[in-house]
Amino acid sequence: MAIDRRTKMSPEETDAFLGSHETGVMSLARTDEPYAIPISYGYDASNGQFYTRLVSTPESEKRRFLDSNPDARLVVYEADGDTYRSVIATGTLVRIDPQELTVEDVQQYGDAKRPLFEIWPKQKGELDIELYRLDPETLSGRLIEISREK
Template sequence: MTIDGMQLTEMDDGAIRAFLTNQKMGVLGLPTDGTPYLLPMSFGYDDGSTLYFAFVGGPDSRKRTLIEATDRAGFLVYAAESPFNWESVLLSGTVEAVPESEWDDIDSVLATAWRPAVVEAAMETEAVAVYRFGVEEWSGYKHTGLPPGFDPATDA
């Protein structure tokens, strides 16, 4: 099946915002000299154009070293319910550290980020840094079709 035959829909800004509001995990892509460094990240979304990440680990961790060395990054958020029902949003933008003096101001946004228990425990004993991802561009697509043989409109 070609992409023209798929029930693929480009998401508008409202659909992208709604999708980001309902998702809590994505993949952060950081530039390197070779292959981009990709890591799963939980995030908080401010319902506008900013995502927030909390990094756990010392200042020598690879992700902190790479994020401090750049001001640009990519972020992919997706949900795949089935081969015929999925959504995907690709974001690009700037990334910068949030000063600890501002953490209380974004506490409610950070609280919406899902974190595995191991990360929650580490946050109590390890160094934590918070980063702001300022969205400059986004695009999203969703596929909400039915499997072949289940759509009477196309099977007739």
């Protein structure tokens, strides 16, 4: 029989988990329509903010969502044997004008690695590459450990 133990991660555990990962799934919502994409991110534990570069084409579905100032939810997770961890951040995605970048912002975007799944059929000059920050209104981490008894 499998028995699971579910616990809430402490703020320190949540920050450590987010700092040790670099990819997740971001869901965007406008009215009743959802849109989810894999992303890479940088995380600043000192202010609890996520930094990401999002690439789209002018006519893409992603661009239509980003232009609508959507609500956002970022899910970062891992499964390691019988231990599962996940963190969910919800909030508003804010576009950052490159002219307004601070030194701290540049450092955070440097931590947002380019994901391996980023493949584009268009030339780089035809792509919109924009910087965003997620300031979470909520941030919660969960840990599930499964023990198997015989």
